[in-house]
Amino acid sequence: MKRTAMELAALATAAVPGLTPAGVASIPDEPEDFDSAMIVDDANQRWRVRAPRHEEASMRLERELTVLHAFSPAVRAELPFLIPSVVGTIRQGALRTFVYNHVQGTHYDLDGMAILGESTAIQLGRALAAVHGLPDDVAERGDFPSYSAEEFRQRRLNELDQAAMTGKIPVTLLRRWEHALEDVNLWRFNPTLVHGDLHEESFLINDSRVVAISGWTDVHVGDPADDFAWLQACQDSAFVTSVMDAYVAERGEHADPHLSRRAALAAEFALAQWLSRSIASGDEESITEAQHMLEDLDKDIREFGGQPISVIEQPQMPAHSPTVSVLEDDDAASVSDETSSIAVVPVGDADVAADEEDSESVAESEPESEPESEDDSEESPVTISNEDSSEISVEEDEADPEASEPANAKDSDQR
Structure with missing residues (x-):
């Protein structure tokens, strides 16, 4: 309404x-x-x-x-x-x-904040450090939702699965996000109280100073990197660096070394979350817009690599997303002929060919010997001389004439 x-x-x-x-x-x-x-x-x-x-x-x-x-x-x-x-x-x-x-104060967009300069960046960094440094009893008194680092990572993985099921997210992005979410080194952080819904309109600025923060609708205990996701869209890298440096200086030993990487991941993944919400609400206009933004992000990452979001480097992706096609029987046979070095021989002919090859190889490599006995079902005894271990004699029983009947029959048929 x-x-x-x-x-x-x-x-x-x-x-x-x-x-x-x-x-x-x-x-x-x-x-x-x-x-x-x-x-x-x-x-x-x-x-x-x-x-x-x-x-x-x-x-x-x-x-x-x-x-x-x-x-x-x-x-x-x-x-x-x-x-x-x-x-x-x-x-x-x-x-x-x-x-x-x-x-009293003024709302600025990201470009406007960057124009205000380093003093405003320092103010933003200190303000966020103050939010993340709020005592635990504030969360307890408000009964805010609370997640450990592992619980938070699992929630993100579940959201990724749901987003993948839409079939509207480029494969490159899915693999990129999955790799980051499975990088356990990235998710070793101490949960803090988080604003949860920060963007430019959340800050009131007066004379380059942050005078108020509003919009406390999604406060919870979780990943502090989420409060920096909005900052990733800033084109002024020096401004972003100043914000992060001021934050780290205020947080001291509590500062998170991988905060920037998870913030970049949160900024990218927000598009998938938006797409999922739009599909759930049936908002076709938002669905189309979200898809276009995801496609643009996919293109940028393929061309320029994107911001680092993992501690462990991701394996190199192909230049284009893989495609899957269904081949007809004739096409499949053609592909098989080109890519396989295995010759296909009918079963009957294969038996004959195998017998002929075996017969030839045996004739070339072994001297003629008497047929083996039918009763010789166990291995022939091997005797090693105690005087000289190199003298080896093999005792063989006389062969049963019936054991050679199949071979003799085949030779007769071939003649």
């Missing part, structure tokens, strides 16, 4: 008693999930309204309310940025709209 800015203002007046809007404007948000607006009241105070478009988005806002309650005043005071507070809610059917106090 899409709502206009005026409709959101009306909902805000119902959610917050005494609120009298004097002005309203739409603001950026996740377009598939939320409608948002900024309201200015008659006292020149600002309020943010966020309304879900469907039930799943409404549940995310409900979870955010739990998260914000878990951030006690003491925890908020320790953070280098502000966290919004919910000042009122109103429910319409299954959907619940939330009103937040406004924090």
Whole structure:
């Protein structure tokens, strides 16, 4: 359900008693999930309204309310940025709209952040380090979902299997992601509290300083690399390096040496997750867009190699994705003739040919001997002289004439 800015203002007046809007404007948000607006009241105070478009988005806002309650005043005071507070809610059917106090600041896209320079990069790195350094009792108080490193890796593997079943993801990407997920060295990290839904619109910046972080709908204990996935789209490598350096400096010995690799993997894999969600919801437009983005990613990785996402180097991939075709009987026989050095001989002829070859080889390599006895079913005794170990005599029984009848018969037939 899409709502206009005026409709959101009306909902805000119902959610917050005494609120009298004097002005309203739409603001950026996740377009598939939320409608948002900024309201200015008659006292020149600002309020943010966020309304879900469907039930799943409404549940995310409900979870955010739990998260914000878990951030006690003491925890908020320790953070280098502000966290919004919910000042009122109103429910319409299954959907619940939330009103937040406004924090002064500006939203920037990635290019805009990079233009702000190194000071903003350092601020971002320190802000993320503060999130990942929140005490364990915050997660316990909020009863957030919690995953160990191995549990997190297994969840990703399960998601990869589901994505592969769609049949819409290039084979190169599937193999690349599978190789990274099976590289156990990559997944040795200490789980931390993670924001879980960071992107450019999550940050409010004022004078190159991060003043607030919003959108706490997917908080959990898991892989800190997920909070850096949004940064991988930045074209300014120096800016990204400055963010990571500031983060490592703040985290110290708790810093993860493979954080950047898993962040790059998370950024790529997000496309597969988006495709799976779009297929589940039947959104054909999003399915097509996701497929095109996956194809572009596949092309870039084939041409330029992509960002490293594994500790152990992946085996070299072929220049083009392999194709599988079904051959007709005649084509299959032709391919077999070209690629196989084994001659196919009818069974009867093969027996005769084998007998002839055996007869010729025996005649050339062995002297004529008496036929073996039918009773000689055990190995012939071998006697080694005690005086000279090199003297070996083999005792053979006389052959039974009946044992040679099949061979004599065949010789008679050939004559």
